[in-house]
Amino acid sequence: MDxxxxxxxxxxDQSLDLRGVERVAGYAKARERLQAMTENHILELYLxxxxxxxxxxxxxxxxxxxxxxxxxxxxGVRLLVRKRTLxx
Numbered sequence: 001m002d003x004x005x006x007x008x009x010x011x012x013d014q015s016l017d018l019r020g021v022e023r024v025a026g027y028a029k030a031r032e033r034l035q036a037m038t039e040n041h042i043l044e045l046y047l048x049x050x051x052x053x054x055x056x057x058x059x060x061x062x063x064x065x066x067x068x069x070x071x072x073x074x075x076g077v078r079l080l081v082r083k084r085t086l087x088x
Contacts, residue, residue: 013041045079
């Protein structure tokens with residue numbers, strides 16, 4: 001199975017539309033949602049292009065989560081984020 005095929009089989013466990021939400025509040029909502037999810041589950045995020053797209057994925061990766069998919073949505077961008085626990 002190639003990587004494209006495996007990405008198509010990803011199951012979205014929860015979805016969160018943050019388009020129109022200020023970036024700090026958007027990051028807080030995404031982080032809170034991921035904290036409530038089970039390890040390896042997938043959160044589908046919709047973000048506006050611009051500052052939110054530059055900062056929210058960066059913050060989620062810093063928290064240890066994995067950005068699995070980033071693709072255009074109309075409008076904005078769709079991300080699939082795999083919940084991971086950062087081991088410190």
